Amino acid sequence: MKELKTIIESLLFVSDIPLSIKKMKELLDDVSEADVAAAVRELVDEYSRREGGVFLAEVAGGFQFRTADISTPWILKLRGGRPASLSQAALETLAVVAYRQPVLKSDIEQVRGVDVSAALKGLLEKNLVRVVGRKDVPGRPIMYGTTKRFLEVFGLKDLSELPTLRELNELEEEEPFD
């Protein structure tokens, strides 16, 4: 039964939602619900006796690994500092700024076909985009460009290291010989 317990522990570990005894029984072949329940019980006891950073809790009709209360402040700190991914809108706006800089907001909107105020604001806050100047035309519109931080995030020495569309298209060619 050691093996059953090992497999159940792995399943509980990788699952992002609580797993019920019934669900686990379905996944495992030729095992009774009683056997699954017994193995789960053993795991619950083991982790509880151990008093480590993780324990197995019975929640929402199933079982799930949870962290110890004592760790909560640090987990929040880890999560808070978790790298956020750029949204599609942000990435596209950033791409237009990067390849067309110095560029006006109206230029970006013309290329993307949508209002980019929110995306641009987010990029300015993240310090990926900055104001680089104003144009001497009516309204004196602001021009945007990328920052040093942008180069750092994307691991570039300077803008000329950005791949070009032609280079991207070359990679997309699949059968160059026919």
Add this chain to the structure above:
Amino acid sequence: MKELKTIIESLLFVSDIPLSIKKMKELLDDVSEADVAAAVRELVDEYSRREGGVFLAEVAGGFQFRTADISTPWILKLRGGRPASLSQAALETLAVVAYRQPVLKSDIEQVRGVDVSAALKGLLEKNLVRVVGRKDVPGRPIMYGTTKRFLEVFGLKDLSELPTLRELNELEEEEPFD
């Protein structure tokens, strides 16, 4: 120090990417890197001795909880997907990038004797390979290298853990032609 170990265990448990000793030290206040390293070591040993469904692996410059081999078929069943695998073309291309980085597309093609556009694009999309810069020669071609994700997926601590290329060494030693 029991408390430190508990918190570290929780942090490693909730993180979806390997955590380095340095990163953990930053999250925890007033703790030395040596203390963090010692606690992590203890956890690695504990999980290894226990031989359960989870163990703590050292990968990509950090530590990460991973599941035991024995559980793989059932996890795949739970996740309901096919296992991620790479084609032979992708693996060969990846091998050349890993050992020769920073490397040009033309260098990879020289070694493999075929066009590698599609394979390279697939690896870029899987985030196993990245653009690392341009080479300072006419045309300034793009240079490629491997990512942190590559180390994570292949379970390598760092690039120096890659085995040496056997036959190449042999060739250089023997010099059968001159």
Add this chain to the structure above:
Amino acid sequence: MNGAPIGGISGVMDYRIKLDIFEGPLDLLLYLIRKNEIDIYDIPISMITEQYIAYLDAMKSLNLDLAGEYLVLAATLLHIKSRMLLPVHEEEGAEEEDPRAELVRQLLEYQAFKEAALDLNNRKLLDRDLFARQEPVDDIDDDGDSPIREVGVFELVKAFQRVITERGGDFTMEIDTETMSLSQRVSEILDLLNEKRTLTFDELLGREFNRRSVVFTFLALLELMKMRVARAFQQAPYETIRIYLAVELEGTEDHEGAENDY
């Protein structure tokens, strides 16, 4: 379909199965060397060339797309074969290289990487042989100071391409490395102007005085003037050229919906 003899078909099918597993001409050649148990340092070129070409013929007869690389290697083999037939002049060029040397080097190198690929594949791969916990679904985005998840320039250029293609052909302006070098220079000049308010052309050039940097600095300046971002003044011919921002950045209250500290 004509009535080809059964043996012929199965022979051809045999080739076909093999061809599917070859990763290219070098792979096919390595296979032939192994199949014939040949010493890689002493390849009988005539025999191997014959077999190699037989495989290519089989490919053609099956109407398989024959990648050009296969033909290039066939030509190389034939060339080596002809060089091997030439008499060796022992007296003059005793140090003459074996015509097969370069090919052998290439084969050994490829073989080494093939092994390395196998080693990689034999490792315990994440999401194939073992698993970690998956990324939590709650994606905290748009928190000003949170770090940014590792994203490569490949994704950036793809995003740009997506934008361009979605908007049709009116933005297909070619962007090459020269354009980006120019953008880089423009951004540097704007930095300097924002900091110092005015500069001479010489100051712009700085100490880096190669032809390339002079040309790009000049082009970048023209670009900025054309865009009406910078102005240049010269008191008299041959005098120092002074460059100013066309519009001062300070006191700009209108930030077009994008609050920031610049």
